[in-house]
Amino acid sequence: MADNLNVLxxxxxxxxxxxxxxxxxxxxxLAPAGMTIKEGPAFGSFPIYNFDDQQAxxxxxxxxxxxxxxxxxxxxxxxxxxxxxxxxxxxxxxxxWLSRYKEVxxxxxxxxxxxxxxxxxxxxxxxYHLRMALQAIDAQLFG
Numbered sequence: 001m002a003d004n005l006n007v008l009x010x011x012x013x014x015x016x017x018x019x020x021x022x023x024x025x026x027x028x029x030l031a032p033a034g035m036t037i038k039e040g041p042a043f044g045s046f047p048i049y050n051f052d053d054q055q056a057x058x059x060x061x062x063x064x065x066x067x068x069x070x071x072x073x074x075x076x077x078x079x080x081x082x083x084x085x086x087x088x089x090x091x092x093x094x095x096x097w098l099s100r101y102k103e104v105x106x107x108x109x110x111x112x113x114x115x116x117x118x119x120x121x122x123x124x125x126x127x128y129h130l131r132m133a134l135q136a137i138d139a140q141l142f143g
């Protein structure tokens with residue numbers, strides 16, 4: 001086991017004042033001894049995934065940065081809002097891009113999913129859909 005666990009945090013909401021960003025920031029600040037949690041590269045500027053574009057120009061540099069950060073981490077914490085009973089489009093788009101690498105960065109990577117919402121279900125439908133997308137790229141899910 002590593003002396004210090006390095007966890008990459010990804011917020012599924014692009015809104016700076018979101019409950020989920022607050023939860024992610026609190027998680028970063030409350031990391032236990034022996035664990036460092038840091039926010040990963042932003043995905044809000046990623047182009048919409050299109051296979052034709054990937055074939056024509058390759059994978060954009062900003063997506064390489066997120067892919068490299070995930071590969072370097074011991075685990076990933078995804079904290080996300082629920083949009084229309086599912087995963088926010090920007091987060092799903094990032095996963096779609098990340099799935100295109102020959103060696104997928106999420107493969108066998110421990111991933112924890114959290115959400116915060118004022119509604120009764122608290123993001124559970126998003127968590128269900130996100131689990132499906134991450135299982136498709138062989139992430140090891142818990143939480």
